[in-house]
Amino acid sequence: MTETAIIELNKVGKWYGHYHALRDVSLQIRKGEKVVVCGPSGSGKSTMIRCINRLEAHQTGSITVNGTELTDDVKSVETIRKQVGMVFQQFNLFPHLSVLQNLTLAPIWVRGMAKAEIEEVALSYLDRVRIRDQAHKFPGQLSGGQQQRVAIARALCMRPQIMLFDEPTSALDPEMVKEVLDVMIELAEEGMTMVCVTHEMGFAKSVADTVVFMAEGSIIETAPPAEFFANPRSERTRQFLGQILEH
């Protein structure tokens, strides 16, 4: 299993001051695997996926992404960030750039691609997230759902091997959640390796290969969705599922 893992977390620990945010988190993710991470707020799920592209630095243990170990060395961080795309809860589009410029900026400056070439690629991605007609607008002129789809297209333009989603639908109005999930489902069907922190249990059931449940900085349970939802092994998981599936 280990040799085919594209992401490997080995006993990762992290503290914010005295607060122990991650406790010995170990996780292997295969190429093409779709992992949904869930758990109560403050359980460390966002911290964990933000460690994968070094938005947060872990303090103990090791993280290896596609054969490169994440260290303090800037080179390793650069190498990994080029292969890992990220989508944020708050979209984080660049408000002073047009939609198209948001997509082409990093490929031009980080990958050194020619403007004409990447613009064509960017438009094709905008097509895929069904938003091509908005290419020349500014992010502030789009709805939340549209902005999040642009954010997905922006990450894809860097041709990542892995996509991280940090609660991608939590800041959206309910009627816009579906348009973003649809794009994510398509992406999953194309075989992208995805790690997704979300409370969308429907998405987890239909798309995930593995569901990871975290609480208080530890991974409590890792299981395929059918098993996770039907027969949760731990009491803590049952309690969490009882709370979120009640409504």
Added chain:
Amino acid sequence: MSKDLTTRSTAWAASFEEEPSQVMVPPPALTALKPFGWAKDNLFNSRLNTALTLACLAILWFAVPPVVSWALVNATWLGTPEQCRAAEGACWSIIAAKHRPIFFGTYPYEEQWRPLLACALFLVALGVSAVRACWRPWLVGVWVGCLGLMGALMWGGVFGLTYVANDRWGGLPITLMLSVFAIALAFPLSVVLALGRQSGLPAIRSLCVGFIELMRGVPLVSVLFMASVMFPLFLPEGVTVDKLLRALAGLTMFTAAYLAEAVRGGLQAIPRGQYEAADALGLSYWQKMLLIILPQALRIVIPPIVNQFISCFKDTSLVTIVGLYDLLTAANLATTDPEWRPFFGEVYVFVGLIFWGFCYSMSRYSQWLERESNRYNRR
């Protein structure tokens, strides 16, 4: 115009919405159309407002006629000092008589077309730089050419122009060059200082904090004195740095320290998500700052930055204490002629108007720039 007034009175009516019955009252559109109705609605609509309006009218009644009669009606426009003494009003003749020393100080009289041309060139270059359509790479070429030409005009020594050492320069060219160069140099320096102040490296951070706090903690006059009197003492014997250059360095550092704090305010206003998104895309530190953070941060702080520019422009008049002849000093000197001496007030009014003209232009331009650079916020 009439539509304007109608909307305004509607808004006025709407401000009384606490009482439900008021909401349904149609706006008094017809009375608002007439000047008398407008005055009643806006100037005499309560006892306090009526009192304030009357007080303002009284102040204007006492203040305006004497000023107008002094400055315009009874003024002597082109005359001799004797005629000025005989007249009751302002003596604008002194401007006509002394405009050359006011504008150009001690620059050789017969060569004063050179600083005039240099100033004109400078102002044209500044004007061109202000236009959006001219923000192209060739603008750099324009500036290099202009500065070269200005140097040739001011110093001379080439193209058959006689050499004029820069301790004879004075007046408007000094004020314009000092302020524009100080602003142009201080701005990039301030961005570096602001970034340095936020740096994760303790050595760089404390260096920047130390510089900013030192410069902000002392008056500009003492910075200029340091640059002018103290600094040469530290130089090895035989090495001299030009006085003008030293004053420019002092002014630049002082302005940069204040600007840096304005820029820092902008940097702190950018949400953390912007930094994280840039990081996640793999942008380097400088790419992140130059492409994502600074373009947004600087837009936010246009008002305080221009505030500092205006302040720097006016502060150039302090270089008089290190023996440089800026516009104000040159004007002061021009009034030492005993014949014209009584009319120094008119000269200060004139110089004040010049300063005001430049500062007001900067202020108006910044308003345009602010609107222009916030286009992306419009829906």
